Amino acid sequence: MQASAEKWLNDFLSYLQHQRRLSPRTIYSYQRDLHQVSLFCQQHDIDHWPQLDAHKLRQYVASRHHQGLSGRSIQRELSALRSFYNYLLQEHLVSLNPAQGISAPKSARKLPKTLDVDQISHLLNQQPEEILEIRDHAMMELFYSSGLRLSELIGLNLQDMDLSEGITTVTGKGNKTRIVPVGKFARKAIELWLAQRKLLIKEAETALFISRNGTRISQRSVQTRLQRYAIKSGLPEHLHPHKLRHSFASHILESSQDLRAVQELLGHADISTTQIYTHLDFQHLASVYDQAHPRAKRRK
Numbered sequence: 001m002q003a004s005a006e007k008w009l010n011d012f013l014s015y016l017q018h019q020r021r022l023s024p025r026t027i028y029s030y031q032r033d034l035h036q037v038s039l040f041c042q043q044h045d046i047d048h049w050p051q052l053d054a055h056k057l058r059q060y061v062a063s064r065h066h067q068g069l070s071g072r073s074i075q076r077e078l079s080a081l082r083s084f085y086n087y088l089l090q091e092h093l094v095s096l097n098p099a100q101g102i103s104a105p106k107s108a109r110k111l112p113k114t115l116d117v118d119q120i121s122h123l124l125n126q127q128p129e130e131i132l133e134i135r136d137h138a139m140m141e142l143f144y145s146s147g148l149r150l151s152e153l154i155g156l157n158l159q160d161m162d163l164s165e166g167i168t169t170v171t172g173k174g175n176k177t178r179i180v181p182v183g184k185f186a187r188k189a190i191e192l193w194l195a196q197r198k199l200l201i202k203e204a205e206t207a208l209f210i211s212r213n214g215t216r217i218s219q220r221s222v223q224t225r226l227q228r229y230a231i232k233s234g235l236p237e238h239l240h241p242h243k244l245r246h247s248f249a250s251h252i253l254e255s256s257q258d259l260r261a262v263q264e265l266l267g268h269a270d271i272s273t274t275q276i277y278t279h280l281d282f283q284h285l286a287s288v289y290d291q292a293h294p295r296a297k298r299r300k
Helices: 003-018 024-043 054-066 071-090 117-124 131-146 150-154 184-197 219-232 241-256 259-266 271-277 282-292
Strands: 167-171 177-181
Touching: 003 024, 003 071, 024 054, 024 071, 054 071, 117 131, 117 241, 131 150, 131 167, 131 177, 131 184, 131 219, 131 241, 150 219, 150 241, 177 259, 219 241, 241 259, 241 282, 259 282
Parallel strands: none
Antiparallel strands: 167 177
């Protein structure tokens, strides 16, 4: 593509960073997805962004689908492209958004793999033997207790946790916050960890879960440590944080049959699923949680 076309793209990425203040990880995702569209344009002699129309964009979608890309991934690329063209419209650089109304082919939904209650109990009833295992055990209890995403867990700060009330404030996707219950097993594990955390802390680190170096733990470290803990406990399946989140949702739903409460507890961001749950208040969610979660039994 022409140099001016590349400039428009770089200006958009700069806009995401400085005006919308998106995270580096999110900006990288935009850059990666838009790079795929740029490659398609180069291969089809499209030199400038106004030349990309709906017909050519449908060709792009078909080519990505033919390459084996999932419908969800194609939809993500289209979403990035829509945002880019909305920016170009805002800057009066184009007259229309070719991605508007273009959709990706639907993909078959894969059922998430979960652990059963006996496997969860076996995993979480293991007694940690050293300081990092105490931390790992607390993280696993919290994953399963509250259905957190990996990014939500590592983003927790000390002030987000209210152990006396058995709740924590979580910042989810789109910087949206929600309050979720924390069961008694998780509270006990976190209290044990906080007593050990003092031995690792450096300066004024506010993160709830920290590494051996005293700084906020990384996503990769959490994944590695959980898998190591699972192997040590004899769990036959690969363990990752999202499996604990799926298990949380599955076990509560099996017991309560309250899909709306589970959606609210999980913090799903899709507006079509969250709008119908807006009338549910936290007391209702906490009540469902108390009655349904195998390891909850919050303080009365």
